[in-house]
Amino acid sequence: MTGLESIQRTSGRVFGLILLLCLFAPPALPDSSGPLPPPDSATFEALTGESPEEDHSAWDRFYQKKNHAFGKDAIGFLRENLEIIPRGRAFVPAMGEGRNAIFLARNGFKVEGVDLSQIAVDRALQEAKAKKTSIKGIVGDLFEYPYPKEAYDFILVSLFFSERLLPKFKSALKKGGYIMFYLKRDNGRPASSLVPDDFRVKGGALKASLQEFETLIYREYIDQNMDMVAILARKK
Numbered sequence: 001m002t003g004l005e006s007i008q009r010t011s012g013r014v015f016g017l018i019l020l021l022c023l024f025a026p027p028a029l030p031d032s033s034g035p036l037p038p039p040d041s042a043t044f045e046a047l048t049g050e051s052p053e054e055d056h057s058a059w060d061r062f063y064q065k066k067n068h069a070f071g072k073d074a075i076g077f078l079r080e081n082l083e084i085i086p087r088g089r090a091f092v093p094a095m096g097e098g099r100n101a102i103f104l105a106r107n108g109f110k111v112e113g114v115d116l117s118q119i120a121v122d123r124a125l126q127e128a129k130a131k132k133t134s135i136k137g138i139v140g141d142l143f144e145y146p147y148p149k150e151a152y153d154f155i156l157v158s159l160f161f162s163e164r165l166l167p168k169f170k171s172a173l174k175k176g177g178y179i180m181f182y183l184k185r186d187n188g189r190p191a192s193s194l195v196p197d198d199f200r201v202k203g204g205a206l207k208a209s210l211q212e213f214e215t216l217i218y219r220e221y222i223d224q225n226m227d228m229v230a231i232l233a234r235k236k
């Protein structure tokens, strides 16, 4: 092979290589790795928007910044009334990092929890494992969720509320099943904490929404400096 032929072959290979790189190189993406906005109450109050996609990433960003955002322990209202509630299949919508779901699993319930945030669900599953128990954790939007009919013995809803979801929760509960809500009371003042306005209920409204149920316990009280409404009711 002459020197010229050797140069032509080599430059042919180099050209081929460049062509391949151009064909398979990924397109340039816009840089989305900017710093996250600092936590402030406005961020939390923007967390119940119209779009599940926005809510999903807003809650993920929220949990990215905070561990045990709503505390490590199960809510007092659940702990105090645990013995009244018969064991069975429990559903925990909007379970967050799983403090209540894990508590129920450790106390003999078979638990399924759903939350919009992947980060929160991952943490709940890890925590359950660390506490040597198990829960089923599902990342999902409760407005789209395929609720089974008359399937659960107990539904626990803490710091999350939507009037639109009530019929779904009610029909997912077995006859004779128990439902518990632990919610912030809408006292007319602007929401100032982590719980957005949409999750609050007016005093009395929750009880009225469950009027076909037997109310076992109903409370409006101050718990951990928050104005709360809590109910434990049974489906007749």
Ligand SMILES: C[S@@+](CC[C@H](N)C(=O)[O-])C[C@H]1O[C@@H](n2cnc3c(N)ncnc32)[C@H](O)[C@@H]1O
Pocket: 055, 059, 070, 093, 094, 095, 096, 097, 098, 099, 114, 115, 116, 117, 120, 140, 141, 142, 143, 157, 158, 159, 160, 194, 195
């Ligand atoms: C205030 S936190 C309460 C978390 C938990 N229940 C507790 O008491 O620790 C509200 C939770 O609702 C979840 N969430 C909000 N919208 C949701 C939706 N459409 N579907 C499922 N989860 C949702 C959020 O990701 C967040 O974890």
